[in-house]
Amino acid sequence: DAGVIQSPRHEVTEMGQEVTLRCKPISGHNSLFWYRQTMMRGLELLIYFNNNVPIDDSGMPEDRFSAKMPNASFSTLKIQPSEPRDSAVYFCASSPQGSSYNEQFFGPGTRLTVL
């Protein structure tokens, strides 16, 4: 198994541009999580999905952020327009919802820099 796959691994963009981050969860996992990690705020949950349905998006900072999961094998996190304060490492994680405990498997992350 290839694990959780994220792309791109690094993204440098200018303020105001649209940014799309992509995630492919581990096959068979029903839950998918998007996190943002910064030195100041630590590891923050942005949104998570169960069976492709958004369950909790209370961590999404503002309307500039949106996430979709059109099918069980793909999710996107979009920032439009991007701002310098969005610079962070964004992790996607997946877990097998049906298990009695939910170990989350993290992807390698996307390091986003907004100039």
Next chain:
Amino acid sequence: GENVEQHPSTLSVQEGDSAVIKCTYSDSASNYFPWYKQELGKRPQLIIDIRSNVGEKKDQRIAVTLNKTAKHFSLHITETQPEDSAVYFCAASMGGGNKLTFGTGTQLKVEL
């Protein structure tokens, strides 16, 4: 919602010594408590977890204890080695498909 507090934020120990990191949680419904290790520039990875029906769990040099009454849990690393240097995160969850709430992390440095 759940709130997880983690202490200390930084911890420096000599190689071979023990290290202890402590976390408290607020929601008594939480029943799953994992610990993740994140090396510099890498992703967080699960190192050990404990469920609320167990008070202690060990895996070689690492152990986790849980006190449900006090709502706190701890990570213990014995005989620390330089490769244990990393950021450690505790987390709490109600299990199943529910989200994890992470602590703020502890930067552990093992000095030679």
